Amino acid sequence: MGQAQPPRRGTSAYAARRTAWILVALALVSINLRPAITTIAGTMGQLKAGFGLDAHLLPLLGALPVLAFGVSAPCGPWLARRLGTGRAVAAALLVLAAALIVRVFVPGLLLPGTFLGGASIMTASVLVPQIVKANRGTGWWTGLCTMGFGLGAALGAGLVQPLQQALGGSLAGALAVWAVPAVLAAALIHRTGQTPRRPHGTGGTDGSGGPASGACLQETTTAGGATGEAFAIPLRKQGTAWAVTAFFGLQAMLYFAITSWLAVFLVSKGQTAVDAAGLLAWFSIAGLPASLLAPVLAGRRAVLKFMAPGLGLLVAAALIGVLTAPVALQFLMVGLLGIVQSAGFGLGMALVVIRSTGPQSVGSLSAMSQGLGFALASLGPLGAGFLHEWSGGWDVPFWALAAEAVLLAVAGFLAVRGRAVTVAAAETERRGEPAAVGR
DSSP, rough: OOOOOOOOSSHHHHHHHHHHHHHHHHHHHHTTTHHHHHHHHTTTTGGHHOOOGGGGGGHHHHHHHHHHHHHHTTHHHHHHHHOOHHHHHHHHHHHHHHHHHHHSSSTHHHHHHHHHHHHHHHHHHHTTHHHHHHHOOOHHHHHHHHHHHHHHHHHHHHHHHHHHTTTTHHHHHHTTTHHHHHHHHHHHHHHHHHHOOOTSSSSSOTTTTSTTOOOOOEEEEESOOEEEEEOOOOOOGOOHHHHHHHHHHHHHHHHHHHHHHHHHHHHHOOOOOOHHHHHHHHHHHHHOOOOHHHHHHHHHHHHHHHHHHHHHHHHHHHHHHHHOOGGHHHHHHHHHHHHHHHHHHHHHHHHHHHSSHHHHHHHHHHHHHHHHHHHTTTHHHHHHHHHHHHSSSSHHHHHHHHHHHHHHHHHHHTTTTOOBBBBHHHHHHHHTTOOOOOO
């Protein structure tokens, strides 16, 4: 009896196997794109003693990764055009692993290393939706990725204290150990994450992450109910692109403000440092199902119309709940906040895919929404910290964040209406090729 032959390229078995490996790779990549941030947030009170960091620099440390996100967003599409999407993500993860090690073991590099880690995270992050779209992934694909973000955030916050104890009290070791899964994710996505080549004339992208030659532009109807026609309109002049960017930026601003200061707020309410770190981890864990299901539900047009604005209002209510709840109810209120906040992130990622007409449009909208969105989000930790110092309490910061959540509802309302985002026609014209519209 001969040995079983592996599935051949082009067969349904090969396609199923390849899809499974891509999903595993995307999940592992997503898990690695938050621990670099939440491990710092979970040990904020120890950084002065552990690394000699001035207490006045703590708000800057919380904002640095998000500032790096805003600056480095264009690097993802640029790198993908030269290396291919899978190799670009792998390169970013290797730089992330190096940054995680250098920032804690080389004196004076905690701030620069954190910035470099943030830039690496963003370079990989903007390409995740492009890989999903290029492989014709469903809402479950996007949900898996957003759940991976939440799981990574929870593991980073929840394991940093146990890891520190297991490593003999070494804070540096507990922070640097996340370089190991980053290297593993880099190896897997390098092997599986290249954008699939499509037959000539069918659209999509080639293996380099750029548009396939002879791509035919089509009219596309999205779950948001908008019809995307291939007009040569720059991205900056498309209202839907700005609405998606505003939604993504506002939910990210809320997320980073909460993760940077929630543990400090809970300690001020009477929680121990260990319990506060545990509740920060619970904030992420509670939101995992919501981050998975939100992109799936967003694929239904009737749900999306109410979901996008409704989530903003729910986040506002949950923030006020956390502010006013007694210590005994914080587990419940922090969990509710984690659910609606994670659903907002899942919807933000889904809107990038749903409201775009093809892989290149997704890549461009992803870079715009995450780049400008995270630049806006960097104001979250700084603004909340400033308002806390200025007011001497937490009422003003929480009410300000609740007001921002109302703006998130407005952005969500606008993001699901209007024409779908497309940049393909403009790119085709820049190459001097005729733009074909329709079938």
